[in-house]
Amino acid sequence: MRKVLLMGNPNVGKSVIFSRLTGTSVTSSNYSGTTVEYKKGLFKHNGENIELIDVPGTYTLDPTNKAEEVAVEMLNEGDLVFNVVDATNLERNLNLTLQLLEKNIPVVILLNMWDETKHKGININLEKMKEELKVPIIPTVATTGNGLKEALDHLEYNKIKNFEELSVDQRWKKIGHIINDIQKIDHKHHSKKELIEEYTLKPLTGIPIAAFVLYLTFVVIRFIGEGIIGYIAEPFFEGPYRSFLVMISNLLTEGSFLHDLFIGQLVNGQIDFEQSFGLLTTGIFIPFAAVLPYIISFYFVLSILEDSGYLPRLAVLVDNLMHKVGLHGFSIIPMILGFGCNVPAALAARNLDSKREKFIASTLMSISIPCMAQTAMIIGLVGAFGGIYVAYVFAALFVVWIVVGLLLNYFMPGYSSDLLIEIPTLRLPVISIVFKKLWMRTKNFLKEAIPFVLLGVLAVNIMYALGFFDFLTRFLGPLFSTLFGLPKEVISALLMGFLRKDLAMGMLAPLDLTIKQLVVASTILTVYFPCVATFIILFKELGLKDMLKSATVMILTAITVGTVLNIGFNSIYSMTITLILTFVLIYILYRLTGKKHQRIMD
């Protein structure tokens, strides 16, 4: 099978070309021995099977990071390189092209964003460019698919150029000559689009724009999520699925072991999807009817944000805040992902620069970012008493995020690296590609998270039957109820939350807790542990030692937060004092980390 490598700088439309050329048979995997992820797709051309590999974006073959190292290694495995070049940014892109031409592999250039050169007043002499570089060059427009057919006609191209290997300076000189020969730029005035793009980066305009974008994001996620639940999920579960379960329930007879396992307890003689706790009832309902709709709508909005080129702008705006907790702007990506599902977020943390950043990002994300299931739980539990209480929980989580982040940054040796990213131009996402991404992500979520969710229900049901929770409740209950002011029954719900956060919600709901107790309980539930699936990823990504460290931080945080909230919520006075003390603590930590940074810099 012919292996074609799709290579180019980041943000040149490589992934869009990849999506257009490959069908649905796309797999993403890690390059062996590394955490660098790449995509692979198969397609047929003129009866021949072609494997197209979407190599991680690279600026140079003289690697400056892990992704680039992988790109260099992959060169040895390919038969042909499709080098995607941004026609509007020729000089920098040719640096990689010339390096590729020095290697022992045939290269075909896809000169992408060809349509935009005209708007930008860039004139490229294609014939001269072909003469200088001596390889086929095909102008393409990835977003519309123009030129890709012609590119496929070059799949058999096999002439190796073996350009003389140059030093960095020599290469830039050569590029300078080539650019002089083939490119003319008519100077144009600032276009409106460029002005808007700059507004998104300046603090005075950028921060309100970011606030608006985030607000819109949450509104749209809720709208689509509720739409799917209301019009698809609930009608299905309440209709055909319920009749199916009633049939099974009658078959197994209530009270039998199998009935308890698959259907669970009947509530008033009926199956209650939220409270029956059977594998087929609650075990299927919560992940598919309550969580999946939100996951789908979250990934849909996220793909749009990603493809529009807005996310790096967000990274710039929050960089300063992220530095305080020992990260940099780019770590906003795992944080945002965490709001959907903590599993892909923990996986995204692997792209951060250092081990320290990975640890801080995954720990903070697991502690304070509620995933969609947790958010649904929080809204379900405390939302009934008024939106303000939901806001309390989220505000508490944000404070926890800052305080724990500052502490980790202060006590862990080292400091955060500086942000250095390209800011791509803003563009309209291609809707077909957004949907393809959505499909891939949803599929991965189902594959990675659902098995654990089902295993979790199974484990919980078995442990419940064995009296394990009763034992722990008796053992830890008194201590926790003093600290958190919660009745003993809540403790077993909290413990169970390790396996199933969403089930814990079902257990808390019938207990008639006061609003204060609910706020405390749902905050603890979010903070103390992520779900089993996330936990396994943390173990894989961080290793046993760091995972245990991370878990210790989580438990200590949960105990502290639960106690503080319990005391803080007692009266208006205790609330004020708690708030003041929290701000003083944040201020002191803020100064301390600042001093530490200064010390390292000197």
Added chain:
Amino acid sequence: MTDKIVSLSLLKEGNTGIVHDFKGGEKFRKKLDSLGIRKDKRIKKISDMVLKGPITIQIENSSRVAIGRGMAEKIIVRIDN
């Protein structure tokens, strides 16, 4: 007329300058070089985030790049009038 030489962090928002020198090591240079930031390149400072946040520059005929404050302090630019 003499040119003014300052670090990128001190260049005013909206002003342009020419990359003059780097105060960092080899790795630092390599990283910037791959992004198209190298000696004698003309750059324009687009934004300077509040509270010592990152600095965004537009590289002549090329892309926009956001650079953390610490790095920006190590990039020296020449302001020619």
